[in-house]
Amino acid sequence: MSDILIVDDERDIRELVSDILRDEGFSTRLAANSDQAVAQLNTAEPALMILDIWLKDSKMDGIDILKQVKRNNPDVPVVIISGHGNIEIAVAAIKQGAYDFIEKPFNIDQLLVVIRRAMETARLRRENSTLKRGEARGAEMLGNSAPFRRLREQLDKVAKSNGRVMLTGEPGVGKETAARYVHGQGPRARAPFVTVPCATIEPEHMEEVLFGRETEGRGIEPGLLEQAHGGVIYFDEVADMPPGTQTKILRVLTEQQFTRSGGTDKVRVDLRVISSTNRDLSAEIAAGRFRQELYDRLNVVPVAVPSLADRREDVALLAEHFIEQFHAAQGLPLRALPEETSAALQAMNWPGNIRQLRNVVERVLILGDGTGPIQPSELEGQNGNAGASTSEALALGPQITSLALREARELFEREYLLAQINRFGGNISRTAQFVGMERSALHRKLKSLGVVGGMRVEEEMMGK
DSSP: OOEEEEEOSOHHHHHHHHHHHHHTTOEEEEESSHHHHHHHHHHOOOSEEEEESOOTTOSSOHHHHHHHHHHHOTTSOEEEEESSOOHHHHHHHHHTTOSEEEESSOOHHHHHHHHHHHHHHHHHHHHHHHHHTTOSSOOOOOOOSHHHHHHHHHHHHHHTSOOOEEEEOSTTSOHHHHHHHHHHHSTTTTSOEEEEETTTSOGGGHHHHHHOEEETTTEEEOOHHHHTTTSEEEEETGGGSOHHHHHHHHHHHHHSEEEOBTOOSEEEOOOEEEEEESSOHHHHHHTTSSOHHHHHHHOSEEEEOOOGGGGGGGHHHHHHHHHHHHHHHHOOOOOOOOHHHHHHHHHSOOTTHHHHHHHHHHHHHHHOOSSSOOOGGGGTTSSSSTTSOHHHHTOOOHHHHTSOHHHHHHHHHHHHHHHHHHHTTTOHHHHHHHHTOOHHHHHHHHHHTTOOHHHHHHHHHHHO
8 A cells, every 4th residue: 555645735845746756656646725635535545644734725734634634544644744844843743643744845855764664664553453463364264075165165256356245154153264264365364354243242332332432531432343444344143233233334334434423523444344144134134123225235245154064074174173272272182083083073963063063172171081082982971962971872762662673773774874974974985984884785775774865965976
């Protein structure tokens, strides 16, 4: 970003400085008075501003404009120039936030040095702020299953554009991770990524959190929209946004500007918007809880994030990743995940999806004994079916005890093979290898048990 706004009431100076800066590779915009300067600032935020302190025929002088810039565009460095320089004016300008003060007639080489230093300082400040928030690193997307590969292909395409994205999926599937991946792979990767947790912000405080506020005692407190300027704003669980706020956000998306609570100045923002929801927004719209116009604005590119049940092949890979993550972050044991434990994890129900898997791994590492491989027995009680003990898992209920041996065996074989097919994402070859059967024999067994759906995934893939 090398756009410089030059504000000076003397046309010759404006154009001379502009010509020199253009020769140096900068782009410039010009303003002759305070009205033009404010209009240019509202059009787009410049990388730097050169501001004359005395402006003829203007409503505001340079100090007034400087105060407004530091209030509404605090990241823009301002270099003050004046033909009536004195110590008092220079000190006043620096106190109000000017980067430097240069007296006319100035040496153009000196001006260029100051400009480059100011822009470099501003760049480093932005990068430091980004690093502090942890926004500079892209989110990791892990998986090998077909549903996961399709998701990542979609996200890679979406990341290249500036289009608004709506992520849908069950709670815990990793919608925020997907949003951060889009941010990290896109042109705004070095700019902020700011999350708006719509479900946890109290409705009466939502607008102050989003738009910020201005008060006499505390001055300006920027909101999340302002903090995300130039980057990505992520509305997490957007269906929980209060109706009144929905109307105002719709206006922001249309105009790219807003007014802080208690303020009068327009604040312009350049944002990419990503939203997520685990609800059916069509039903929310029909019930009058969500605005159709806002949905149309946000749902430009819809992306469905698959549940963990739809990508069971990735369970072991994700579990190993969490083990390494907890070891690095908390010093928990770096324990191996043997094949039988991976199989048990893949067979478990995961209504809480990736978030639940992460919690289970952390719990096992905290409560487990020693540093050896994680055993299937350590998963007991972790969820509704695979966590049961061996005796509980084999307990015979009326469904089994009322059947003859042959029928009971067929029922067990059917449920067992269905669980293994689901575990391997419908891949018959991998299922056959795990259960110790020839592929053709497994096909015959499935057919005899009436499990025709289990073969459908692989056969459809082979037919493509």
